[in-house]
Amino acid sequence: MGLTYQEEFTIPFDMVDVKQEIKLPDFISYCLGVSGRQSEELGRSDLYVFQEFGLIWVVTDYELTIQRLPKYNETITIKTEAVAYNKFFCHRMFYIYDAAGNLLLDILCYFVLIDFETRKVAPVPEDLIAPYQSEQVKKLPRAPKYQLLENPSVQEFPVRYFDLDMNGHVNNGKYLEWMYEALGYDFLLCHVPKKIQLKYLKEVEATSLVSSRMVAEAGGSQHEIVVDGHIHAQAVIEWRERHVAG
Amino acid sequence: MGLTYQEEFTIPFDMVDVKQEIKLPDFISYCLGVSGRQSEELGRSDLYVFQEFGLIWVVTDYELTIQRLPKYNETITIKTEAVAYNKFFCHRMFYIYDAAGNLLLDILCYFVLIDFETRKVAPVPEDLIAPYQSEQVKKLPRAPKYQLLENPSVQEFPVRYFDLDMNGHVNNGKYLEWMYEALGYDFLLCHVPKKIQLKYLKEVEATSLVSSRMVAEAGGSQHEIVVDGHIHAQAVIEWRERHVAG
Numbered sequence: 198m199g200l201t202y203q204e205e206f207t208i209p210f211d212m213v214d215v216k217q218e219i220k221l222p223d224f225i226s227y228c229l230g231v232s233g234r235q236s237e238e239l240g241r242s243d244l245y246v247f248q249e250f251g252l253i254w255v256v257t258d259y260e261l262t263i264q265r266l267p268k269y270n271e272t273i274t275i276k277t278e279a280v281a282y283n284k285f286f287c288h289r290m291f292y293i294y295d296a297a298g299n300l301l302l303d304i305l306c307y308f309v310l311i312d313f314e315t316r317k318v319a320p321v322p323e324d325l326i327a328p329y330q331s332e333q334v335k336k337l338p339r340a341p342k343y344q345l346l347e348n349p350s351v352q353e354f355p356v357r358y359f360d361l362d363m364n365g366h367v368n369n370g371k372y373l374e375w376m377y378e379a380l381g382y383d384f385l386l387c388h389v390p391k392k393i394q395l396k397y398l399k400e401v402e403a404t405s406l407v408s409s410r411m412v413a414e415a416g417g418s419q420h421e422i423v424v425d426g427h428i429h430a431q432a433v434i435e436w437r438e439r440h441v442a443g
Numbered sequence: 444m445g446l447t448y449q450e451e452f453t454i455p456f457d458m459v460d461v462k463q464e465i466k467l468p469d470f471i472s473y474c475l476g477v478s479g480r481q482s483e484e485l486g487r488s489d490l491y492v493f494q495e496f497g498l499i500w501v502v503t504d505y506e507l508t509i510q511r512l513p514k515y516n517e518t519i520t521i522k523t524e525a526v527a528y529n530k531f532f533c534h535r536m537f538y539i540y541d542a543a544g545n546l547l548l549d550i551l552c553y554f555v556l557i558d559f560e561t562r563k564v565a566p567v568p569e570d571l572i573a574p575y576q577s578e579q580v581k582k583l584p585r586a587p588k589y590q591l592l593e594n595p596s597v598q599e600f601p602v603r604y605f606d607l608d609m610n611g612h613v614n615n616g617k618y619l620e621w622m623y624e625a626l627g628y629d630f631l632l633c634h635v636p637k638k639i640q641l642k643y644l645k646e647v648e649a650t651s652l653v654s655s656r657m658v659a660e661a662g663g664s665q666h667e668i669v670v671d672g673h674i675h676a677q678a679v680i681e682w683r684e685r686h687v688a689g
Contacts, residue, residue: 210479210608211472211616215649217609226457233456269609357624358631362456363463363515370457378603382650385604403461404628 199331202235203276208267215386216439218266221393222370222377225259228291228304229369232277239328250322251313256369257286258307258340261393265301272296279329283337284320285309307340341394343431346421349410352379356405367401372430376420379411392435399429445577448481449522454513461632462685464512467639468616468623471505474537474550475615478523485574496568497559502615503532504553504586507639511547518542525575530566531555532583553586587640589677592667595656598625602651613647618676622666625657638681645675 212223236242246252267273274294281288291304312319354375362368373395377385401407401424410421416437422430458469482488492498513519520540527534537550558565600621608614619641623631647653647670656667662683668676 209473209476211469211476211614213609214605215607215609215611220605222605223457227455230455230457357620358628359460359466359468359620359623361461363459363461365461368457374603374605377605382604 199279199281199329200235200239201276201278202231202238203274204231204234205272205274207272208269210269213269216389217269218389219268221261221266221390222373224267225304225373226368226370228275228277229256231275231291232279232289232306235277235279241325241328246310246325247313250310250319250325252310252319252322252325253313254308255311255397256306257309257397258305259393259395260305260340261302261390261395263302263389263391263393264299265295266389267293267295267301273301279326279331281332281334281337282321282326283334285318286337287321287326287331288337340396341433343394343396343433344419346410346412346419349412349419349421350379352409352411354378354407354409356401356403356407358403361403365403367405369397372397372401372422373432375407375409375422376411376418376430376432376434379409379420380413380418384413387439388436389439390434391437393432394434395430395432397430399424399427401429445525445527445575446481446485447522447524448477448484449520450477450480451518451520453518454515456515459515462635463515464635465514467507467512467636468619470513471550471619472614472616474521474523475502477521477537478525478535478552481523481525487571487574492556492571493559496556496565496571498556498565498568498571499559500554501557501643502552503555503643504551505639505641506551506586507548507636507641509548509635509637509639510545511541512635513539513541513547519547525572525577527578527580527583528567528572529580529583531564533567533572533577534583586642587679589640589642589679590665592656592658592665595658595665595667596625598655598657600624600653600655602647602649602653604649607649611649613651615643618643618647618668619678621653621655621668622657622664622676622678622680625655625666626659626664630659633685634682635685636680637683639678640680641676641678643676645670645673647675 276292287308289306293301310319360367360371405424408423412419417435420432522538533554535552539547556565606613606617651670654669658665663681666678
């Protein structure tokens with residue numbers, strides 16, 4: 198088991214949707230910020246990792262299991278831990294608790310290190326990973342595989358200026374936003390996600406035209422983010438119907 | 444002069460653009476959160492104002508004067524003060540300082556109170572405003588007037604699910620994002636705003652189709668946000684050319 202790190206967070210107005218529930222794309226970005234602060238505390242900031250090793254962290258997969266989404270003004274605890282790693286992959290967990298200590302959701306993240314020069318996946322240096330006290334293992338559970346979609350519905354989204362992060366690529370959270378958008382307002386109003394599996398394959402660049410492809414089925418939806426015929430991300434989402442307040 | 448309230452803030456990764464500078468739409472929302480925390484501290488939370496008075500705060504105008512935009516990982520101080528009010532209008536200032544105490548930008552906000560039932564502007568109750576120690580004045584400087592645009596360029600944006608806040612209206616910050624978007628990626632890469640005047644006239648609802656109209660001129664741009672032929676917001680932005688790092 199790795200070192201744990203935690204922060205409290207009170208959900209602000211601009212991070213909730215029309216149901217007063219947290220916007221998951223924004224929240225995932227926020228959680229990455231929390232793990233960034235753990236890394237700083239351990240002397241392993243992104244800047245240090247880049248300067249000392251020429252490497253950058255990249256998320257390849259997320260798996261979210263959701264009991265309930267945090268709500269406006271609720272104070273939650275975000276606990277994170279770099280759980281385990283093998284030669285190339287690192288697993289990090291986020292556990293989100295309410296004030297009474299109930300688990301609201303958890304997020305499993307798959308990270309790899311990319312060599313900044315070659316853009317290739319690099320082995321995890323022992324010196325870099327040691328302070329996290331993660332477990333070194335031979336094999337890690339692999340992220341799920343996804344089927345190619347047949348006859349999906351398609352919605353197009355031009356990449357916007359503010360979609361880009363300081364690396365000039367679309368911020369991770371945007372992919373999930375485009376996937377949600379494909380489902381439509383009426384569906385989103387009366388459904389909440391209970392499980393989300395999400396894979397990132399390729400960065401999306403400025404001025405791209407993104408196709409958000411979707412196939413809906415009973416209780417779930419499957420998604421692809423496509424640019425110029427190439428798949429950049431895939432997801433499977435299980436939904437539960439929302440109990441609409443009377 | 445009113446009571447001042449301040450917080451420090453370190454600019455996170457997901458709040459900066461490709462130039463490593465803060466995304467203004469997100470930052471304005473963040474600043475409103477800061478003033479919300481002042482209000483809570485003074486026993487005047489939004490919930491209290493609604494429950495005791497049946498009123499809600501609405502921003503009508505912003506005026507931003509920008510020396511330099513805060514950058515990634517920079518720690519800034521956000522200082523705010525409810526400066527003055529008359530029968531219907533309240534002026535609040537935000538001052539943003541760098542770690543050395545230099546003023547980076549300031550934001551003047553015009554607020555009114557809306558009666559939740561009638562949706563009409565309500566007089567400012569003395570009991571509500573007293574704790575802020577704002578100056579009561581007969582007249583406040585009025586927000587600027589805007590010209591109607593002639594032969595603007597037009598870009599259309601369907602309102603997205605995550606554009607909406609928990610009141611079911613588009614979050615204020617989105618208007619500025621649509622205005623920026625009308626300028627295009629290449630322009631935004633090599634320009635920074637030095638002055639922004641922004642007026643909100645009407646809320647934008649879910650499932651609207653928004654037209655972002657724009658006229659560019661030397662050193663500046665004028666903007667309208669239009670839905671079904673009605674103007675919902677107007678802005679004038681002065682730009683300075685960016686010194687591109689060599």
